[in-house]
Amino acid sequence: MKKSLLISATLATALLPFSGCNPPGQKSAGETKTASAGTPAARTYVAPGDKDEYYLFYSGGHSGQVYVAGIPSMRHISTIPVFAPYPATGYGFDEESKKMLGDYSWGDVHHPGLSKKDGVYDGRFLFVNDNANNRVARISLSDFKTHQILGPIPNSSGNHGSSFVTDNTEYVLVASRFSVPLPKGRYADPKDYEKEFNGMLSGIKVDPQSGEMSVGWQILTPPFDWDLGSTGKGPSEGWAFWTSYNTEMAHETLEATSTQGERDYAAVVNWRAAEAAVKEGKATMLDGVPVIDPAKVPGVLYFMPVPKSPHGIDTDPSGRWIAAGGKLQPVASVFDFEKIMAAIAKKDFESEFRGVPVIRYESVLEGSVPVGLGPLHTQFDGRGNAYTSLYIESVVAKWKLPPWTAEEKADLNKVILDKIDVHYNIGHLVLGGGDTKKPYGDYLVAMNKLSKGRHLSVGPSQPESSQLIDVTGQKMAMLYEAFTEPEPHFAQIIKADTVNAIEVYPKADNKHPHAVWEAKDTGVVRNGNKVEVKMIAIRSRFIPDRIDTQEGDELTIHITNVEQTTDMIHGIGIIEQNMNVVIDPGETKTLKVTMTKTGVFPFYCTNFCSALHQEMQGYLTVKPAPTAETAAK
Ligand code: CUK
Ligand code: CUA
Numbered sequence: 001m002k003k004s005l006l007i008s009a010t011l012a013t014a015l016l017p018f019s020g021c022n023p024p025g026q027k028s029a030g031e032t033k034t035a036s037a038g039t040p041a042a043r044t045y046v047a048p049g050d051k052d053e054y055y056l057f058y059s060g061g062h063s064g065q066v067y068v069a070g071i072p073s074m075r076h077i078s079t080i081p082v083f084a085p086y087p088a089t090g091y092g093f094d095e096e097s098k099k100m101l102g103d104y105s106w107g108d109v110h111h112p113g114l115s116k117k118d119g120v121y122d123g124r125f126l127f128v129n130d131n132a133n134n135r136v137a138r139i140s141l142s143d144f145k146t147h148q149i150l151g152p153i154p155n156s157s158g159n160h161g162s163s164f165v166t167d168n169t170e171y172v173l174v175a176s177r178f179s180v181p182l183p184k185g186r187y188a189d190p191k192d193y194e195k196e197f198n199g200m201l202s203g204i205k206v207d208p209q210s211g212e213m214s215v216g217w218q219i220l221t222p223p224f225d226w227d228l229g230s231t232g233k234g235p236s237e238g239w240a241f242w243t244s245y246n247t248e249m250a251h252e253t254l255e256a257t258s259t260q261g262e263r264d265y266a267a268v269v270n271w272r273a274a275e276a277a278v279k280e281g282k283a284t285m286l287d288g289v290p291v292i293d294p295a296k297v298p299g300v301l302y303f304m305p306v307p308k309s310p311h312g313i314d315t316d317p318s319g320r321w322i323a324a325g326g327k328l329q330p331v332a333s334v335f336d337f338e339k340i341m342a343a344i345a346k347k348d349f350e351s352e353f354r355g356v357p358v359i360r361y362e363s364v365l366e367g368s369v370p371v372g373l374g375p376l377h378t379q380f381d382g383r384g385n386a387y388t389s390l391y392i393e394s395v396v397a398k399w400k401l402p403p404w405t406a407e408e409k410a411d412l413n414k415v416i417l418d419k420i421d422v423h424y425n426i427g428h429l430v431l432g433g434g435d436t437k438k439p440y441g442d443y444l445v446a447m448n449k450l451s452k453g454r455h456l457s458v459g460p461s462q463p464e465s466s467q468l469i470d471v472t473g474q475k476m477a478m479l480y481e482a483f484t485e486p487e488p489h490f491a492q493i494i495k496a497d498t499v500n501a502i503e504v505y506p507k508a509d510n511k512h513p514h515a516v517w518e519a520k521d522t523g524v525v526r527n528g529n530k531v532e533v534k535m536i537a538i539r540s541r542f543i544p545d546r547i548d549t550q551e552g553d554e555l556t557i558h559i560t561n562v563e564q565t566t567d568m569i570h571g572i573g574i575i576e577q578n579m580n581v582v583i584d585p586g587e588t589k590t591l592k593v594t595m596t597k598t599g600v601f602p603f604y605c606t607n608f609c610s611a612l613h614q615e616m617q618g619y620l621t622v623k624p625a626p627t628a629e630t631a632a633k
Contacts (some may be wrong), residue, residue, distance in 0.1 A: 040479040046073040054432055054493050056445060057112050057126055058466070061487035064107040066128055066139065071432075071443050071493060074482035081136045082146045083107020083130050090582035091146070095590040100149045104207055108132040110489035111228075113163040113172065115211070119233045119437035122274060123498035125211050127163035127172045134159045136172055136204055138211055141499050150213045154287035155182050156200040161229045161242050163204075167437075171216060171271060173231060175242045179223030181245040183287045193251035197223035198292075201242065201301075203271055217278040218291045219301055222354050222544060223249050224265065225258070228312045228377075233437050234319025236337045238272040247542040258309065259328060265303040266313055266324060268340060268359065273300045295355025302344060303353055305361040306333055307368075312377035312428075316386065317437050319367070321401050323386055325375035331368040332375050332388050334402060339364040352443070360437060367404065369412050371397040376427060377490075379434035381441040381471055385417065389426040389446065395419050396429060396446055396469065398476060420476040422446040422467050431471065432493035440495065442478070444469040447488045455483055464488055505564040507585030512588035514558035519543045519609075533557040536627055537570035537583055539610040542603070545618030551625040553595045560588040571606030574620060580606060595622045 044051055052070025055077075060067055064083030069076050076490035084106050085092025086614055092101055107130035115125040126139040135151030136159065153159060153174065161175030162449050179197040181188035188196035198220055200390030205216035229242035248262040277283060294301035306539070308329040315322050315337075322335040342348070343364055349357040374392030380401070388397045395605070400408070400415040408414045428447045432440030451465035463483040470477040492614045507517065516534045522543045525532045531553050536543050539561070561570050561583035571582040574593065581591045605616035624630075 003555065011050065013453070017618060018475055040470075040477065043470065044072040044074065044480040046070065046075070051194070054443065055496055055499060056430075056491055056493050057114075058108040058430075058445075058447065058484065058488045058491035059112055059128060059315050060485060061110065061489055062106065062108045062132070063487075064109060064130070066109060066112060066126070067484060067488070068144070068484070070478065070496075071445070072468060074466070074480050075577045076482075076484075078144065080139055080144055080146065082109060082128055082139065083133070083135070083149070087580050088582075090580055090589070090624065093579060094581045094591050096589065097146070100146065102149070103208060104135075105334050106108075106132065107135065107137075109454075111158060111163055112490060112492045113165040113435075113450050114492045114494055115169040115206075116165055116167055117169070118367045119167040119237070121433060121436060121492075121498055122169075123494060123500060125169070125206075126492065127165060127213075129159050129162040129174065131158055131160045131177065136163055136213060138176060138206075138213055140211070142502055143505070146503060147211070149214055150204065150215070152214060153202055153204075155184065156202055156219055157184070161226045164229050164231045166231050166240075166271070167233055167237050168207070169206050169211075172206060172213065173229065173240050173269075173271065174202040174204055174609055175226035175229055175267075176202075177227070179225065182220075188617070189250070190251045193223055194249050197251075199224050199226055201226070201267060201269060201291075203274060211480050215289050217274055217283060217625070218286075218289050219274055220291055220293050221267065221301070222247075222356075223251075224267075225254075226267065227310070229267075230313055230315045230322075230435065232267075232315055232319055233317070235341075236315060236319040236322075238270060239337075240267075240271055241304075241313045241314045241315065242267045242269070243306060243324060245309045245327075261308075263305040263307050263361065264310055265312065265353075265358070266306045268302040268304050270300055273297075293551075298357075301356050302333065302363065303356055303358045304340065305350070305358065307331070311375075314378040314435070316380045316401055317382050317436070317439055321386075323369075323378040323388070323401075325371075325377060325388060327374055327376065328374070329368075330370060330373050332371045332378060332386070332399070333368050334366040335364050336366045336402070339366070339405055366402050366409060367409065367412050369415055371399060371416065377429060379429055379431040379444065380439055381431055381434075382439035383441055385471075386445060387429060387431065387444060387471065389429045391423065391425050391427065391449075394424045394426060394448075396444070396476065397428065398471070418475050421467075422448055423450075423465055423481070424447040424452060428488075428490040430491040430493055432495070434493075440493070442470070442472050443479075443493065444471045445451055445491060445493070447491060449487070451483060454481065461486075503585075504564050504568075505584060507562075507564060507586055510560070510586055510588060512558070512560070512590075514590065515560045515588040516558075517560065517562050525550070529553050531555045535559045537561045537572065537605070537616075538563060540605070540612035540616040542572070542605070542616065542618045547618070547620045548623075549595050549621065550623045551595055551598050553622075555593045555595060555620075556590060558588060558590050559583055561585055568609060569607045570609055570616070572603055573606045574603040575601050577601055577620075582607060598622045598624045 158177030160177035
């Protein structure tokens with residue numbers, strides 16, 4: 001790889017918010033309200049009682065959660081807790097969700113990925129990554145709840161480059177952002193980074209029926225910091241792509257050292273070949289996972305040069321064009337998958353790195369589209385257009401995908417069709433179905449990193465802004481601006497009628513071993529110092545509503561909400577016991593508390609469920625443990 005010290009300090013500085021060519025001061029506050037005033041409001045208006053056309057699932061970054069909004073209203077509808085406790089739904093308090101969270105109370109969600117069938121969303125699951133603690137979670141779109149958290153994934157550190165779902169949800173593909181000495185737990189000095197550290201690409205297998213995830217296989221890589229990826233589709237189905245921003249293999253002052261190369265690499269992965277290689281016994285077990293060494297198993301991994309500290313790499317709906325955003329170069333590099341296949345077939349390689357062939361850049365590059373400053377991510381409308389987020393410019397650029405005319409090829413400025421200002425410093429953007437074979441092609445949401453001054457002041461910690469843009473016309477039109485908690489990255493948009501959410505848990509489906517449905521089956525059973533309660537919650541009482549324990553007892557409550565009526569939710573909050581569980585209609589949850597304090601602890605329903613909700617309460621009593629003296633009496 002060529003190294004150049006000429007990496008412009010100005011470009012690097014320009015990556016800092018607001019130092020680019022479009023300082024926010026130059027955009028008057030009213031600018032986006034011009035053109036068709038009134039029209040955008042009508043287009044996003046969803047009258048009271050009416051419903052939105054699409055769901056927007058956006059990642060909550062280091063809040064660890066996923067937020068659900070409607071499009072076009074952009075109204076926040078619900079929060080799905082994933083990697084952090086969320087008292088509003090009692091998540092992280094009951095035994096089942098506590099077990100899923102394990103030892104962690106936070107995560108960093110960047111990229112939600114919807115499950116697919118034949119390359120389009122099937123409305124079953126939403127997978128999300130945890131960049132912080134190397135996990136992947138599965139949310140069911142039947143009840144909008146987290147059902148599985150897998151991880152920490154062995155041999156992989158910093159699960160950023162996920163969750164990329166293959167065309168028939170065979171896998172959720174995952175890449176390590178950070179390289180570490182392997183197996184995990186081994187010490188090596190970061191000074192020996194190149195020799196001792198490794199990255200990893202992983203295939204998380206998804207059970208076709210249950211959606212249950214397991215680690216399928218892994219591919220060992222040099223210590224490149226893998227960034228973002230996408231899965232192939234159509235002709236490129238069976239392949240996946242990830243960018244690296246540190247093929248320089250810098251381990252300190254990355255801002256300067258990892259940006260030296262004119263080009264970094266993208267990983268071009270044949271995941272079907274990886275799957276086959278593991279079946280053929282060509283992998284070595286490491287920490288319980290079959291790991292493929294690509295130097296020993298040719299055909300699984302290739303490197304493809306990509307200019308210049310790339311970030312996003314996105315495959316278009318046809319599966320032929322792959323667009324990469326080079327943060328430090330004002331172009332989107334477009335690669336032709338057909339040419340990639342031809343280069344691999346002809347062994348048209350420019351070099352190799354640690355036994356992995358490096359595809360000849362000139363043979364596979366279709367063109368460098370001069371989109372503007374700080375290109376990050378690209379989405380598609382299914383009509384041959386691409387939309388690239390420009391972080392430095394605070395702009396979304398619309399451009400035409402190949403095939404290009406000779407005239408366009410001679411001057412790729414001609415394929416830039418439109419630009420629209422966003423506020424400010426856009427990260428990801430999402431188009432409905434934009435990563436599928438069939439994008440919806442109407443709405444785009446720009447997820448901006450900064451909202452500086454565009455909302456009522458809430459002090460120094462400001463929300464992020466997301467802006468809804470209409471992309472049905474030649475020109476993009478700004479429709480609406482919403483604010484979110486820090487910090488959304490990617491999102492998914494799905495047609496509301498593709499999702500089939502249940503309204504209650506049917507009694508017949510409740511498999512909890514301690515569920516009870518009638519008062520006569522409830523009760524308190526003591527076994528030594530273990531007190532077990534089977535309880536029901538029904539408008540407007542708990543049965544039983546008195547639980548007697550003794551200091552040191554371990555109290556377990558299995559509580560069933562026996563309602564089968566939509567929206568009839570009960571909760572149980574126990575005063576000064578740090579316990580709060582919410583139970584949906586037809587659901588049973590288990591909670592455990594050890595009685596460390598003596599006294600009387602009222603408990604009450606936390607969800608306003610009826611006119612007599614306030615009366616829905618009871619008492620937990622805790623007597624002092626018998627001392628030698630009291631026991632003798
Ligand atoms: S990253 Cu956040 S703006 Cu984690 Cu997908 Cu590009
Ligand atoms: Cu049950 Cu309030």
